[in-house]
Amino acid sequence: MGASIACAALALRSGLALRRARHGRGRRGPDDVRRHLARAKPAVIAIALGAGGGPLSMALLRGRAPFESAHGWIGALALALFAATALLGRRLERGRGRPLDAHALAAVLALLAAGLAAATGIVLLP
Numbered sequence: 001m002g003a004s005i006a007c008a009a010l011a012l013r014s015g016l017a018l019r020r021a022r023h024g025r026g027r028r029g030p031d032d033v034r035r036h037l038a039r040a041k042p043a044v045i046a047i048a049l050g051a052g053g054g055p056l057s058m059a060l061l062r063g064r065a066p067f068e069s070a071h072g073w074i075g076a077l078a079l080a081l082f083a084a085t086a087l088l089g090r091r092l093e094r095g096r097g098r099p100l101d102a103h104a105l106a107a108v109l110a111l112l113a114a115g116l117a118a119a120t121g122i123v124l125l126p
Contacts, residue, residue, distance in 0.1 A: 001121075004046035005114045008082070011040035012107050019104055037093065044086045047114070051079040071120040078117050081110035 014036040021028035054075060055066030066072055088103040 001047070001050040001118065004043055004050055005111070005118060007039055007043035008047065008111055008114065011036060011043050012111055014039060015104065015107060019100070022100070037089075040086075040089065044082050047082050048079065051075055069120070069124060071117055071124055074113060074120055075117040078110055078113035081106055081113055085110050 014032065017026060018028060018032055018036060020026035021032070055072065058064045058066045058068075058072070067076070085103060085106040088099045088106060091097050091099055092103060
């Protein structure tokens with residue numbers, strides 16, 4: 001999960017660079033959108049797979065309830081925020097509306113929630 005969160009952080013960084021360029025505070029290269037998508041899509045997939053594996057690991061390998069800790073609930077919140085970010089990003093990619101600000105806000109909140117989930121998950125390590 002650490003690698004997928006790091007990949008999401010890189011996607012956020014490139015997305016914020018696109019935002020700065022859109023507001024006239026930076027330059028936008030021809031491959032910037034492609035680079036952002038190339039980082040964001042695998043990150044969201046990896047995060048979704050990891051989030052699905054967490055409850056399975058708790059139930060099947062550890063014999064504990066999947067959401068008995070704060071980590072599980074914060075992780076579920078982070079996953080929901082990443083899903084919202086991905087759905088808004090998909091609308092942008094397909095040219096349906098311009099939910100740029102909502103996409104950016106959801107991405108920042110998702111990464112913050114993922115960081116909090118990582119911090120609360122440390123106590124669950126073997």
